[in-house]
Amino acid sequence: MSGTPVEVHSGEVSAGVTRTLRTNHLRLLEAESIHILREVASEFERPVMLYSVGKDSSVMLRLAQKAFFPAPIPFPLMHIDTGFKFAEMIAFRDWMAKEVGAELLVWRNEPAIAAGTNPIALDTKRCCGLLKTQALLDGLKHYGFDAAFGGARRDEEKSRAKERIYSFRDGAGQWDPKNQRPELWNLYNARVHPGESIRVFPLSNWTEMDVWQYIHQENIPVVDLYFAKERPMYVRGETLLPVEQAFVAWPGEKPQMVKSRLRSLGCSPCTGAIRSDADSIPGIIAEMLSFRSSERANRVIDHDQEGSMELKKREGYF
Amino acid sequence: MSEIAAVQETTFSIQGFLAEEGRKDLLRFSTAGSVDDGKSTLIGRLLYDTQSVYEDQVKSIEGKGTTLPGQIDFALLTDGLRAEREQGITIDVAYRYFATDKRKFIIADTPGHEQYTRNMATGASTADATVVLIDASKGVLIQSRRHAFIASLLRVRHVLVAVNKMDLIGYDEAKFRAIESDFRALLSQIAADTGSPVTPHFIPVSALLGDNIVHRSSAMSWYSGPSLLELLESVPAAVNSEKEPFRFPVQRVLRPDSTFRGFAGQIASGTVRPGDTIVALPSGRSAQVDRIVTYDGDLAEAQAPLSVTLVLKTEVDISRGDLIASAENAGTIAGGCKAHLVWMDQQPLQLHRRYLLKHTSQTVPAYVTAVDYRTEIGTLEHKRAHTLEINGIGVVSIQLPRPIVLDKYSENRATGAFILIDPATNSTVAAGMVREVAGRDSLVGTSSAAASGPVTGEERLRRWGHQGGELQLAGSVELIDMVERALFAMGAVTVRVPALADAVRISQLAAAGLLALVVAPSNEGFLKARVGDAEIVVEAEDATAVTAVLELLEENGVLASHKEEGSEYSI
Structure with a gap:
């Protein structure tokens, strides 16, 4: 636990520093997440990290830096911009991508935005459907991504509690909760047919408390x-x-x-x-x-x- | 951008709290119980009594569910999917999180019905402990036996047996003790079968009323042991793997530039330090560890399960899927194994069919050459079987045309485990736990490159599992179809021939290695099956009819015979 300012890594490897890591719960969660990030980067043709600017995304991004250090993050970040994100989020997003040296893709459902879609004109359900879900599916399809990391955690919501770490999506990007692949040990099934994809949740086992404690412990910048x-x-x-x-x-x-x-x-x-x-x-x-x-x-x-x-x-x- | 600088400001002893948090470890446990045992109620109760659910979550379920007015139906806190809420059952694995002052917990909450055995195995695969529920008013039922068996099979060391609904039997100690002794006897039987003993702990509880869940209950003065939560807080987490041999499956080679070449992976077992001599498998080349690299600086030592990057002193050709291991104990390069399988797919296991086996960070082709036996979980009997159906558990022989490094699951939970994937559907069809490792020497005829000349009968036998031959089937059409299907599922190559076909043609088929089914269908309710001079009659209603026919083929040397333990790896 230190209160030192954000440490900026130059990407250089500093040899000679030697210490031992304690394996507390945060280290265990970190090790699991890094393993997942490396598996996906190695087994999929074209993975992408859905970067949504929030605290969970901040943690996921840091874990990606750790997973591939001293090499750069081997996949791009994609932000689904609904046009209704806070201005501070957008500024932070652009700064962060530059800071970690990652490629940032931004995808918007422009026709829906131009048509004046908003949660009051429509209802929230249809607004989300167009600006988030549709935009996400279009963005993934446009770039041909076969795996997409998301920062969702199982403790957030009851149906997320049942989500696999590798969550299979059919050709239409849809989730079938009754037909999920069994997931045992840390052996993930990465095989998909063309058009199908996997959503990957490396933070599945983190709680909100874990996320904040990790942000604190690792001095991770947040909005x-x-x-x-x-x-x-x-x-x-x-x-x-x-x-x-x-x-x-x-x-x-x-x-x-x-x-x-x-x-x-x-x-x-x-x-x-x-x-x-x-x-x-x-x-x-x-x-x-x-x-x-x-x-x-x-x-x-x-x-x-x-x-x-x-x-x-x-x-x-x- | 952030307000990290404000970290030093403390308005209360938050730094003390964070220091405490930094010392907490993590216990993963699974729960298993049938619907009526009140498992979801127990989990809901644990979450509620440890203040791990929020007001809005409690509010969203108040007045719903199946409990009496004014009582909260705790099960609704955990049953997440709509179908489950509608049907009142738990159909998948749900993960729950809570923490106490001592520990963080991850619960894998799994369903109890037989058709969800695979979900139970999934939940147990990462668990350090499991909570098995027994309904005190009903005693040890099949579900509890199944859970105990799976816990032992998946090597979950600590089995916490919560004898629930004690309130319904008047908190009767004698009944509790009787259940305890029944279950202890069962556990030792199970351990003998799986080869993996468990440590049981028995607690009398009432999940509905909260007795002995979080707080010790005053209703059972005869019980002086810990509450369920106290036990969960005190059982050892993951078995200390520091003394185990070092195993490091390489996930990825990191080469940011020409000066750096590191091997990224998660330590599966043991400890590594700079200067250690390691061996890379399967190449067998050895080298010394130069550095243990992490984003946060180099480490002087790292142990399982940390994710690190190793840099070696000398250039060794290593790629994804290779294993870096301690030189003293490097593991066996296996061309096959005997393994326990938990079958998870609707489509039954097919012998001699190509599956993909994912083990650590590699995926290789695999063929199941025989089912040694299927375990009837209720009775622990070993049944003769030619396939495994969904939720079936058995021991099989597996051939690996491309040998890989395997450990026994009983010795290493990470390098002794694998999954099987169907390459046609991409489904995960089975979970596997290695029981015995076959060295390269014990392999017969797996190298197709070495073979030349005409294909021999011996090779066909190995591939198809049978000799060429003739099986006469007269009677029930339904049974004829079932026999043919069973043979097909085993990978047998069959040809249907009408009973009036000429004998020369049939003998030509048999000479070519095919299994000729000479059929005379009728509307009878029985089936006559004949091989050479041996004939049996089976009834259509008899569930074992098909097995009897397969046994007839075995006894007469057409089907390769079934081997019990200790036999060769290939037929």
Whole structure:
């Protein structure tokens, strides 16, 4: 545990430094994830890392750096941009890709964006369907990716708890929860027919707490939106809605300055903030210890219908 | 960009908390139990009582489920899929996470029905411990036997036997002790069969009421042992593999430039230090370890299961799939093995068919040449079998045309395990655990390059598993079809000939190594099967009818005979 500033690796190998790593739970999770990243990079023709800018993506990216060090990350990053991501996320994304020297691809469902798709004009379900799921499937198809890493964790949501580490998708990119390949030990079946693909979740066994502790332990940069700050918010009872897109405001509604932060990052119209004083990583961890709601409770899209995440996943969503 | 600089600011003793967290280890355990045993209730209860579920999650299930009004149906916290919620059963492996002050836990929550045996094996494959549930009001049922068998087979060392629903039997100690002694007897039988002993712990519990789950219960003063959670917090995690021989399957060769060549992998067992002499297999070349490279700097020592990159002092040709091992104990290069298989696919095992075997970081072709026996899990009987069907477990002989380094599963859980993949469907069809390793010498005729001249009857026998011959089948059409299907599944090459065909033609087929089925179908409910002078009659209703016909073929030397343990590796 150190509080030293971010260590920048030049990519050079420094010989002679010798130490022993303790195998605590974070090291065990790290070792498992690195093994997965290396397997995928070696067994698939054209893998890609879905980089969504959030804390989980930040951890996944660091694990990729570790997996292939001192060689560069052998696959590109792809961001599915709905057009509703926070401006800070986009700036961070571009900075981060440059920082790690990775190729960054951005994919947007331009026709849907041009048609004015948004969660209020449509409902959240159809909005996600077009701007996220459709965009993702199109992007994967366009580049011919046969494996895509995602930062999803099994502890996030009930249907994700059943997801394999290698999650098989048929030719239409869809998930069949009743017909998943058995996954034993650390032996992953990477075989697919043309058109089929595998979504890979190297952080499957990490919890939200593990992710934050690892970010702390490894000094991994994350987007500023996670840290508490005075921010303009539409205050609707318990709900704080960030002022980012004009169309979310109710007629006559005025934003207020609230010391707040985001617990998970999504599209601004559908991501509520929480009142918080946590302006550091230990502060966030301390706050988590006192939390009584799960991290996705503020994500509107998970609650739009019973079993909604499972339905989205069947259709091809991460 | 980040506020890392703020790390030093502490508003409460968060640094102390983080230091504590840094000392926590990780225990993976699986659960197994039939639906009615209340397994999901138990998991839900563990999560709820350790404050590992959030208010919104509890809120989302309140007033739902099948419990009495006002009681929370804890099972709903764990049964994730819609189908499961609708049918009230658990159909897949679900992973759950929770932590206490002492440890982090990963639960692989698996279903109990027989048709999900494979899911149970999946959950057990990575578990250090398993919780087997027994319904105190029913005693040791088949499901509990199955779970115990799988735990032992997959080498899960600690079996925590939670005798549940104690409240329904008035917390009766005598009944608990009777279940304990029944189950201990069963476990020693199982250990004798799988060769892998387990350490059992017995706890009387009520998942519904929370007795002895997290907190010790006052309802059973006769029980002075730990609660289930206390046990989970104290059983040793992964067996210390530091003393095991070093095994490092190479996943990838890292060559960022001409000055660096490193071998990336995850240590499967043992420890490595710079200066150690290693041997690369299968080439057999040895070298010294120069450096253990990680992103965070070089290491003076690394042990399983860390993921590292090794740099050697001398240039050795090593690629993905090779194994770097300690020079003193390098393992056996095997051209085959005997292994326990858990069959996982709808399509049954086909003998002599080409499967792909994935072992550590390599995938090679593999042929199952014989099923030595199938284990009836309920009774632990060894049944004669020619195939394995979904959820079937048995010992088979496997040939590997391209030899690989194998260890026994009982000695190394990482290098003794494999999966079989069907190259046509790409499905994962079986999980395998090596029981015996066959050296290269014990291989017969696997090298096609070495063969020349006309194909001999001996070679056909090895490939197809039978001699050329004639099997007369008269009677039930259904049974004739079933016999032909069974032979086909075994890889036999059969030809159907009408009973009136001339004898010369039949003997020509047999001489060519084919198995001629001389059929006279009728609407009878029985089947007469004849090989040479030997004839049997089987009834259509008899489930073992087909097996009886296959045995007739074996006894008369047409089918290669079934070998028991200790026999050769190839037929």
